[in-house]
Amino acid sequence: MKKPELENSDILGAHSRRAFLKGLGTAAVTAAAAQTQAIAAELEKVNAEKVVGPGAVPVTLKVNGQTLKLDLEPRVTLLDALRNYSSLTGAKEGCDRAACGACTVLMDDLPIYSCQKLAIEAQGHEITTVEGLAKDGKLSAVQQAFVDRDALQCGYCTPGFIMSVTALLKWNAKPTVEEAIHACSGNLCRCGTHPHILQAVAQASGAEVTSKTEVING
Amino acid sequence: MASWPTETKYISHATKRVDGPVKVTGRARYASDIQADGWLYGMILRSKWPAAKISDINLDKALQVPGIKAALKAREGEFTVRFYGEELAAVCGTTKQACLDALRAIEVKAQPLPFVVREDDAKKDGAPVVWEGQPNISPGRPNSRGDVDKAFGECDAVIEGFYTTPIQIHHPMETHGSTTSWTDDGVTSWASTQAISAVRNNLAGALQLDQSKVRVLTEFMGGGFGAKLDNSLDTVLAAKLSRQAKAPVRMMLTRFDNALAVGNRPSTFQKIKIGAKADGTLHAFEMENYGTAGINGGANIPAPYIYAVPNTRVNQFTVRVNAGASRAFRAPSHPPASACMEAAMDDLAAKLGIDPLEFRLKNDANAVRQREYKIGVEKFGWKEKYKKPGSSPGIVKTGIGCAGAAWPAGGASRQTQGEAQINPDGSIEFRLGVQDIGTGTKTVIAVVAAEMLGLKPEQISVKVGDTHFPPGPGSGGSTTCASVSPTVFDICTKALEQLQTQSGIADARGDNWFAACKKLGVTPLTVHGQWQQGDQARPLSSSPAYGVQFAEVAVDTETGLVTVKKIVAVHDCGLIVDTLTLESQINGGIIMGMGYALYEERVMDDLSGVVLNPNFETYKLSGIADVPDIQLVLLNMPERGVIGIGEPATVPTAAAIGNAVFNAIGARVGSMPITPAKVLAALGKVPAAVKA
Numbered sequence: 001m002k003k004p005e006l007e008n009s010d011i012l013g014a015h016s017r018r019a020f021l022k023g024l025g026t027a028a029v030t031a032a033a034a035q036t037q038a039i040a041a042e043l044e045k046v047n048a049e050k051v052v053g054p055g056a057v058p059v060t061l062k063v064n065g066q067t068l069k070l071d072l073e074p075r076v077t078l079l080d081a082l083r084n085y086s087s088l089t090g091a092k093e094g095c096d097r098a099a100c101g102a103c104t105v106l107m108d109d110l111p112i113y114s115c116q117k118l119a120i121e122a123q124g125h126e127i128t129t130v131e132g133l134a135k136d137g138k139l140s141a142v143q144q145a146f147v148d149r150d151a152l153q154c155g156y157c158t159p160g161f162i163m164s165v166t167a168l169l170k171w172n173a174k175p176t177v178e179e180a181i182h183a184c185s186g187n188l189c190r191c192g193t194h195p196h197i198l199q200a201v202a203q204a205s206g207a208e209v210t211s212k213t214e215v216i217n218g
Numbered sequence: 219m220a221s222w223p224t225e226t227k228y229i230s231h232a233t234k235r236v237d238g239p240v241k242v243t244g245r246a247r248y249a250s251d252i253q254a255d256g257w258l259y260g261m262i263l264r265s266k267w268p269a270a271k272i273s274d275i276n277l278d279k280a281l282q283v284p285g286i287k288a289a290l291k292a293r294e295g296e297f298t299v300r301f302y303g304e305e306l307a308a309v310c311g312t313t314k315q316a317c318l319d320a321l322r323a324i325e326v327k328a329q330p331l332p333f334v335v336r337e338d339d340a341k342k343d344g345a346p347v348v349w350e351g352q353p354n355i356s357p358g359r360p361n362s363r364g365d366v367d368k369a370f371g372e373c374d375a376v377i378e379g380f381y382t383t384p385i386q387i388h389h390p391m392e393t394h395g396s397t398t399s400w401t402d403d404g405v406t407s408w409a410s411t412q413a414i415s416a417v418r419n420n421l422a423g424a425l426q427l428d429q430s431k432v433r434v435l436t437e438f439m440g441g442g443f444g445a446k447l448d449n450s451l452d453t454v455l456a457a458k459l460s461r462q463a464k465a466p467v468r469m470m471l472t473r474f475d476n477a478l479a480v481g482n483r484p485s486t487f488q489k490i491k492i493g494a495k496a497d498g499t500l501h502a503f504e505m506e507n508y509g510t511a512g513i514n515g516g517a518n519i520p521a522p523y524i525y526a527v528p529n530t531r532v533n534q535f536t537v538r539v540n541a542g543a544s545r546a547f548r549a550p551s552h553p554p555a556s557a558c559m560e561a562a563m564d565d566l567a568a569k570l571g572i573d574p575l576e577f578r579l580k581n582d583a584n585a586v587r588q589r590e591y592k593i594g595v596e597k598f599g600w601k602e603k604y605k606k607p608g609s610s611p612g613i614v615k616t617g618i619g620c621a622g623a624a625w626p627a628g629g630a631s632r633q634t635q636g637e638a639q640i641n642p643d644g645s646i647e648f649r650l651g652v653q654d655i656g657t658g659t660k661t662v663i664a665v666v667a668a669e670m671l672g673l674k675p676e677q678i679s680v681k682v683g684d685t686h687f688p689p690g691p692g693s694g695g696s697t698t699c700a701s702v703s704p705t706v707f708d709i710c711t712k713a714l715e716q717l718q719t720q721s722g723i724a725d726a727r728g729d730n731w732f733a734a735c736k737k738l739g740v741t742p743l744t745v746h747g748q749w750q751q752g753d754q755a756r757p758l759s760s761s762p763a764y765g766v767q768f769a770e771v772a773v774d775t776e777t778g779l780v781t782v783k784k785i786v787a788v789h790d791c792g793l794i795v796d797t798l799t800l801e802s803q804i805n806g807g808i809i810m811g812m813g814y815a816l817y818e819e820r821v822m823d824d825l826s827g828v829v830l831n832p833n834f835e836t837y838k839l840s841g842i843a844d845v846p847d848i849q850l851v852l853l854n855m856p857e858r859g860v861i862g863i864g865e866p867a868t869v870p871t872a873a874a875i876g877n878a879v880f881n882a883i884g885a886r887v888g889s890m891p892i893t894p895a896k897v898l899a900a901l902g903k904v905p906a907a908v909k910a
Contacts, residue, residue: 073315080314084259089251090244092440094391095473099834102391130244139239147238150798153806154656155241156391156440162242184842188834190391190441191656192806194845212849213801215230215794216593217856 052120059119063088064132074120079103081119082129090130090159094188101187104160105129111167113186130159133166142166142204149209151200153191161187165201174205220711221756222793222856228669230854232798236664236675237438237654246438249410250470252397258287260310260456260469261317263324264478265299268540268827269333269346272297272326275307279323285316288462289324292455298331300348300513301541302828303478308455310467333540335822337487337510340539348513348538355508356536359518364529369502373493375569376502381490381558382889383872384819385510386483387476387837388547392440394480395470398456404431405457410470411449412442412655413692418685420449425457436653436683443810444546445481446655447694477832481545482820484517484536485509486554490562492522498572498580503527508535509554511544519551523559524624525581540827541820546694548807549625549865553814553872557890560621560873564880568607574877575600575620587622590766590788593851594620598768598786608884613775616783617882620768621873628862629761631691634701634749638667638709640717641742644732646671647679648706652690652698654682657864658799659698665796666703670710672728688746696763696862701749703795703860704758709747716743757859763866765789767808769874770846773882775901778894780816780879782846785871790853792861797852804850804867811871813840816891 053074061068061081070085079096082088082105094102096115103115106128114122133140139147142165152158161184168175168183175183180201189197202209222229240246265272273296277289292305299306309320332346339345340354348354370376396409405427411417414434422429439446456469471480486509493502503525509517518534563581567574579591595601603618610616636650648667654660660682664675671678681687691701717726717734720743726734752758770784785808794800817838821830831837872890880886885900899906 073313075315076313083251084314087253088244089247089253092248092392093250093470094393095834097473097833097835100391100473130242134243139242143239143242146242147234150235150238150802152235152238152241152656153658153799153802154391154439154441155237155246156248158241159244181843188391188839188841190389190443190810190839191802192809192840192845193802194809194840194842195805195848196802197842211801212847213797213852214597214850215797215852215854217854 057120060123061119061127062125063127064129070119072119074118076119077115078105078117078119078122078127079114082114088129088131092156092159094157101164102157102160104163104187106163106167109167109170111164130162133162140166142169142200145200145203149196149199149203151193151196153193157187157189161189161197165204169205174207175201220750220752220758222758222859223669224856226669228665228675230794230797233661233665233675233796235658235799236661236680248392248438248440249396249408249436250392250468252408252468254397254399254466257397257466257468258310258312258463259314259317260308260459260467261321262305262452262455262475263307263321264475265302265304265306267299267328267330268302268335269331270299270328271331272299272306272328274327276325277307279325280309280320283311283316283320283323285312286320287311287465288459289320290455290458290462292451303475303542305451305455305479308459310459310463333827335539335541335827336824337485337508337537337539339824340510340537341508348540354538358533358535360533362531366502366504366529366531369529370491370493373501374496375566376491376493377562377565377569378491379562379565379886380888381488381561383486383554383557384890385485386547386814386818387820388443388445388481389476389837389839390441390443390445393471393473393476394446394450394452396453396456397466397468398453398460399466400457400461404433406433406435407453407457408435409453410439410446411436412446412653412694414651414653414683414685415689416447416692417449417453421453421457424454434685439653439655442655442693443548444550444694447692448481448545450480473834474832477820477837478829479542481547482512482542483547484511484515484544486517486519486558488558490558492562492566494566494570498570498577500525500527500581502529504531506533508537510537510539510541512541513538513543515544519555521555521559523555524584524622525559526583541822548810549869552623552625552869553811556621556623556869556873557876560870561876561886561888564619564877565886573604578620578622582622584764586764586790587766590764590790594766594768594786594788597849597851600768603770607881610882615773615775615882616770617773617878617880618768618770619874619877619881620766621870621877623765623866623869625696625763625866625869627695627697627761628700628763628866629697630700630704630749630759631697632749634690634705635688635746636690636702636705636709637688637744637746638713639742639744640713640735640738642735642738642740644735645679647681648709649681649687650690650702650705651685651687652682652702653693655693657693657698657803658796659702661799662699662795663702663706666706667710670707671714671731673731696865698862699795700759700761700860700862704752705747705749707758708750709745712747713743713745716745752859756857759859759861760792761861763790763861763863765866765870767870767874769878771875771878771882773879773897775883778897780892780897782812782875784847784849786849786851787867788851788853789863789867790855791863792858793856794852794854795860800852800863801850803864805848807864807867808848808871809840809845811868812844812875814890815872815875819891
């Protein structure tokens, strides 16, 4: 499978000019628009789109292969839609502003911060949460590696790390340590479980797992 | 005989965390995941003033926001707020968005008051006072031994230094909070806490309810590090809102709230003078320390920390400022004590021209740490790596440092109790009123029970975090493991005695377990147990704990960036219960200590009185790319019984890193966190910041 080209994709919401314009406040967009006609034309197109809300609107999400039909205010994030309007509380809220990664889910197999994606924007995409990884009660290789290597303590950041590592291995079955670190750099862990997380990535990708811990008896 | 078995199948081996599978699948329900029937979202309005007289709070418009079910004031009548972020009012409603709208609609009449947020400013005459009628600075507590002035005259080398440590914020990944329901039957609170019993008692007190009417549940919680030992006002507000709205209220703090109002580690400003004889024997020590714990709490530390100096004079003050109060933080008072004393030790060693490791071995009387240093020296390769401070060549300089720790607690809470229910089908459930804050308490219970009963850990069902269970301690002081292990030992001992008596099977363990249980007929056996000391010579649990750590760093002298390359940590662990979760805890202590050394600091603006970095973009935690190569050496000492390790593991890290930086560049960065700007200032490449 080929990894989608982020630059040309709207998937991450932040990489296309159209999405960028949508994300700006009107004043900022107006100022930008004054600079070039091209942007002004694009702005007109964006503004021509249907305005939804402020009241609740029907939202249909596809999560872990299941269809979720919800009524949500348009400003409800994907994270809040999962946590507060369904029983899928696996994705966690740690900061609600794209800094900690506890809310990481997959959207079309790419990891995103679900606290920074509006639920209405996630429509039409395949969402995978940590609850969707185990098949028939069997943990995924990544989940099993996290258990085996004790790559968790309080466990609150764990679903986010697992989603980041799952996405990494989907596109890069044999990552280097540096690639594993890069993939997890958007996730914070306050318990300090990082060395075991890297061991878990190694185990899940079939690499050699090294531990330098030594127990001296007596 | 009440002592641990000498041949073990699970104790001191690696058992996987028993709640690992529910945590990796998202099935573990934390306080913030509870979806009680008809639950409402709760939020708190906080003061935007660092100090103000609040004359009126009008909730009318907030109550008109669609979806809002209740609103209340944090306090009745006129009152004074003393820090930015103090609670003013709270609302609950059907959506988070409704609550956000309602908070904006609350009208507050406030008269701003003068405030002070910097320690040095608060000490000055005429500074705004944090508490009316009380000086900002506490009376000092002078403490001296020997003739210090004479002793300094007898020293061959004396150094003086000013060493400071920052205010560190706990920032567990799950913020503080609860889902709380108050009905006519009483209060149920699913709280993210380290101390269910304390929360139960405090909540009952605040709501004027019988303690028997309040139940606190904490099956899973997302970290605390000391901050969640205290009962927070948010739980009380959630209960009151629930009463008004007639529905459960989920009141989780925002990350911003968490940085303002639920605790931190106090700062310290330590002026240290220390002297030694030419042979390296410490002879005189003097320290004056002040620090702030915000509006409340103390900032005193043990000094001269782990060293015995015959002549000492110590005076310490706590300074009040308009900022959130301190709370217990992983090994309270020890990391700042270690960071500064160990820095002074290395500065003095440099003046004496002695290897700082040799200097420690000469002055540290503790036999356990002596052994740990000797082991660590070999593992780390100290002798091969050591060079004189500042002698590393090139632009990126390398350096090494070491430091020691002591944690006097780590023993048991002797009141710990628990029970087990053994069913006729052989299934068994342990119930203890403790919490698993991520340390692996449930796993410890399962490992000990499996060992004692001859079963497998996965055959043991473990329930914790419920005030309806027999009481246990709050998870603080590194006491939980040493509290629950002997308690489970006692339960198992009694269970086997009773089961063997009832079943007539002489040894009900292992292969005989199911046959023995079957003979119970239809009635399960319930057994109550409590913490036991065990044999004096081989106790079931003990304290204290010690440890030493070695750090290797690289310092870029052009950018000032410090990179930690390697940490070797040697810790005595008493009887190791589970090596896997033990490793995790020590790794975590080291990584948190690294953050303390290099990244973490609450920054306040003295002009506006606000916290400038109340989020994870600006308050920096160690990330995965920062984590060095960590090598652990764990001393398994079964004769000592079970001890706690969570806190000692974080004590010496910052000191070892600070000393490694000094060794690399030959200049002391006396102020933690050791940021690039401070490194460059120490090298004379940029002016030092104006702020102390």
